[in-house]
Amino acid sequence: MGHQPHACHLWWGASLHYFLLFFAALATLATLNLVRSRIGRAFVAIRDQDIAAEIIGINIFRYKLLSFAISSFYAGVCGVLYTYYFGIANYEAFQIGVSIDYLAMIIIGGFGSVLGSIFGAVFVTMLPIAIRWIMEPLAGLFFGSGELSSIVASTRLVLFGCLIIFFLVVEPEGLNRLWRNVRNYFRTWPFSY
DSSP states (O other): OOOOOOHHHHHHHHHHHHHHHHHHHHHHHHHHHHHHSHHHHHHHHHHHOHHHHHHTTOOHHHHHHHHHHHHHHHHHHHHHHHHHHHSOOOGGGOOHHHHHHHHHHHHHHOTTOHHHHHHHHHHHHHHHHHHHHHHHHHHHHHSOGGGHHHHHHHHHHHHHHHHHHHHHHTOTTHHHHHHHHHHHHHHHTTOOO
């Protein structure tokens, strides 16, 4: 008979989930407030046109240094939470595939938006699960059970590459722009005049 999870393990997993969710919500709220502040408006001005931002009096060096410090703070907090969750800090967990995943999250979600980052992270996390769910019925017909994991990994990379190219060429604002289009459509529906 299989080992049944103990109630303490279930409680610990749920409490850890809410602990990490608290930090994710706090970071999202802080970022949304930062974007609306004077510093956030300077970041947007530098991102869009750095020469024009410098002409209107924004100290580019200062704000680029500040953006590096803020992003380093977020990365440090994430590293601490990652280490706390897994109980070990190991550089081998961060191979080139992780960098590709993060790049895909940013591009697919949409540049320059907090909600786009969340959409991209959810999409990139759920895509391998959806691929496996679709491919499992086909595995018995065409592949062996051992080949399924390598096929899912290869299919995921091919889809990421195609989606990155698609979003860079067709919709640079990513899933965030698609969400805004749907939201604006239903805001006036059925009276679109």
